[in-house]
Amino acid sequence: MPSKTSRLMLTTLLCLPSTGNTTTLHRCEAADGSLTFTTLSCANNERLLLQEVRPYSPGSTVALIPEARHEEISGMNIRKREMAVVGRTQDKCGDLIDARQKREAIINQRIIAGMSQQDVESALGKPDKISIRNSATTYRYDLKRGRSAQVNFDEKGCVTGKLKSRTAKSPR
16 A cells, blocks of 8 residues: 555645657648648658647746847947937926925925015915916915915026015004
8 A cells, every 4th residue: 555655745746847848740842832730640742740739838938939049249339429318397487496496495484586486375375365467477476464475487487586575554
């Protein structure tokens, strides 16, 4: 009576996929150039070539394209090109401030020359009043205790100069 170990070994061997799944086909080439693949023999006037066929097994990898050669070929003349940055947004305000400065100003609710109208609204919110004269736009923010702030934009929609702050006069 076989032991448990030998039974387990036999069961494991029976479950393994067989590696000899190749099939040999006869490739029959006629005088006119037509090809026939068959497991039977070829006709008398056909040329016989044996061809091995390995069926695809899941989990296996087959290289469809040969690997590229990365070594430099001695006869090649390689020109170095300047790198192009694709997808970089150009600021309509002329890149007066960089992204880090702009981000810090928005977080600290400060207005810097070179910010766009969208940046100002991100920092301070929607304005209480918008005035447009010629091609210049002015945002007015009414703050607490009678104070107000005014931001001036040029024709491109960029902050010109600094934020102007006013205090309402007392009634005395």
